[in-house]
Amino acid sequence: MIKSTAIGAIFSVLALVASAQASSVDISTFVNSDIKGYTNGFMYPDPGPQVIGGVTFNLVAFGAGTGSILLDTVTSVNIPTSGAAGDNTVYVLINSAFGVAGTDIGGLTLNGSAGSITYEFIEGTNVRDHFQGFFVNSAPGNAATQTYGDGSVRLDMDKIVFSGIGDLQSIDFFGNGQGVGGEPFVTGITTGISAVPEPSTWAMMILGFAGIGFMAYRRKSRPALMAA
Numbered sequence: 001m002i003k004s005t006a007i008g009a010i011f012s013v014l015a016l017v018a019s020a021q022a023s024s025v026d027i028s029t030f031v032n033s034d035i036k037g038y039t040n041g042f043m044y045p046d047p048g049p050q051v052i053g054g055v056t057f058n059l060v061a062f063g064a065g066t067g068s069i070l071l072d073t074v075t076s077v078n079i080p081t082s083g084a085a086g087d088n089t090v091y092v093l094i095n096s097a098f099g100v101a102g103t104d105i106g107g108l109t110l111n112g113s114a115g116s117i118t119y120e121f122i123e124g125t126n127v128r129d130h131f132q133g134f135f136v137n138s139a140p141g142n143a144a145t146q147t148y149g150d151g152s153v154r155l156d157m158d159k160i161v162f163s164g165i166g167d168l169q170s171i172d173f174f175g176n177g178q179g180v181g182g183e184p185f186v187t188g189i190t191t192g193i194s195a196v197p198e199p200s201t202w203a204m205m206i207l208g209f210a211g212i213g214f215m216a217y218r219r220k221s222r223p224a225l226m227a228a
Helices: 002-018 199-221
Strands: 022-024 048-052 055-059 065-070 076-080 089-097 104-112 115-122 144-148 153-161 168-175 183-192
Touching (some): 055 089, 055 183, 115 153
Antiparallel strands (some): 104 115
């Protein structure tokens, strides 16, 4: 009984994780800058899929390099999110050029069929300079980070879980014109459904692992038969 319960609990959690499907948002129309031209940017990857924090992003081309939406002179863009119906999570690759701790450099407004919410980017909190150098190098609010080359350049992921706005229809990416205070840039956006196991599921999974461990111990403790 314990064995079957354990296996069932484990597969329940795996099913929940598998159900957290995600899809890349097409930002190719809006990219206006090549991250390979940034400080040490030659270390950045070429266009194509990148998995960061377990989430797949589709990096797009800009000229001969890898594109980003940099808000230095452009103040905002409206990005459609077709195919995001039912999603409740936005994953965004967000960094800045420059950055001074505590500066509100911009954000994302998530526009749904029943309302909108805004997520702000604050230097030193959930966004930082892309380059490990003179400007802000810490952002504990990032959900995941991928470094490249000698580790001096990075792409950081923020995870935004939302509710109460209906189906996600578009995302406004805006900057606050802070200059050296921080110029935000986005290199990828993916939307999905965050599957969070219920407490009872976690309890069953813990019980299951305990049961499997006990059974393994029992098997190991049995005396071996001696050959005649």
